[in-house]
Amino acid sequence: MSWLLVTLVSLTASLGDALQTLGMKLHGEIHDFRPAALGNAFRRLIRSWHLGLSLVLLAISFGAFLALLSIADLSFAVPATALEYVSTTLLAQYLLGEKVNWRRWAGAGLVACGVVLLGL
Amino acid sequence: MAGLRWKTRLFATVVVLSSVAGNFFLSLGLRHRSPESLSGWIQALVSPWVLLGVSLLVIWLLFRLALLSWADLSWVVPVTASGYALTALMGKFFLGEHISLTRWAGILLITLGVLLVRTTAIRTTRPRRPREAQR
Numbered sequence: 001m002s003w004l005l006v007t008l009v010s011l012t013a014s015l016g017d018a019l020q021t022l023g024m025k026l027h028g029e030i031h032d033f034r035p036a037a038l039g040n041a042f043r044r045l046i047r048s049w050h051l052g053l054s055l056v057l058l059a060i061s062f063g064a065f066l067a068l069l070s071i072a073d074l075s076f077a078v079p080a081t082a083l084e085y086v087s088t089t090l091l092a093q094y095l096l097g098e099k100v101n102w103r104r105w106a107g108a109g110l111v112a113c114g115v116v117l118l119g120l
Numbered sequence: 121m122a123g124l125r126w127k128t129r130l131f132a133t134v135v136v137l138s139s140v141a142g143n144f145f146l147s148l149g150l151r152h153r154s155p156e157s158l159s160g161w162i163q164a165l166v167s168p169w170v171l172l173g174v175s176l177l178v179i180w181l182l183f184r185l186a187l188l189s190w191a192d193l194s195w196v197v198p199v200t201a202s203g204y205a206l207t208a209l210m211g212k213f214f215l216g217e218h219i220s221l222t223r224w225a226g227i228l229l230i231t232l233g234v235l236l237v238r239t240t241a242i243r244t245t246r247p248r249r250p251r252e253a254q255r
Contacts, residue, residue: 092197117225
C-alpha cells in the first residue's frame with residue numbers, strides 16, 4: 001500500500017510540475033509584481049487548461065502524500081518520493097524540451113541519492 | 121552563482137523556506153494521528169498546525185509558479201531541494217537532534233547536487249514573444 005501511494009505521489013507530481021511549467025512558459029515571464037498586474041496574470045493563468053489540470057494532479061499528489069504520512073513515517077515518505085527527481089527531469093527533457101546537460105543530470109542524481117540517504 | 125539575478129535568488133529562497141516550514145508544521149499536525157472516522161480526518165485537517173502548514177504551502181506554490189515562468193523545471197526542482205538538507209540541519213541546531221553519518225552523507229550529496237545544478241543555465245528554452253508584442 002505504501003509503495004502504491006509513493007508511485008502515485010511521484011507520477012502525479014512530475015506530470016503536474018511539467019504541465020505547470022508549460023502553462024507558465026506559455027504565459028511568459030512575470031515582470032510586474034504590482035497587485036493589479038498579478039491579479040490579471042492570475043486570471044489569465046486560471047483560464048489556461050495547463051494550470052488547472054496541473055493543480056488537479058498536484059492536489060491528487062498532495063492527498064496521496066497526506067495519506068502516506070498517516071500510514072508511514074516522514075522518514076519513509078520523503079526518501080521514497082525522491083523517485084520524483086528522476087521522473088521530473090525526464091519529463092523536463094522530453095516533454096518540455098529543456099536541455100538537460102550532464103551537470104544537471106548529475107546534480108539531480110546527487111540530490112535524489114542525498115534525499116534517500118537523509119531518510120534512511 | 122554571482123550571475124544569478126536577485127529575482128531568481130529571492131524567489132528560490134522563498135520557495136525553499138516556505139516548503140521547509142510548511143512540511144514541518146504539516147508533519148507536526150499529522151504525526152501520530154491515525155484518524156479512523158471521517159470526522160477524525162476532518163478534525164486532523166483543520167488543526168492549527170495543519171492549517172499553518174497548508175498556508176505556507178500556498179505561498180510555496182505561488183512563488184514557485186512565478187519562478188517557473190522564467191526558469192527551467194529541471195533547474196528549479198533540484199535547486200529547491202536544498203530544503204531537505206536545511207530541515208536536517210535545523211533539527212540539529214534548533215532541536216538538538218543527532219545527525220548520523222548516513223544523514224551527513226545525504227546532506228553533503230544534496231549540497232553538491234544543488235551547487236552543480238546552479239552552475240547550469242537557468243533557462244534553456246526559448247522565451248515566447250511577450251503578450252504585449254502580439255497585440
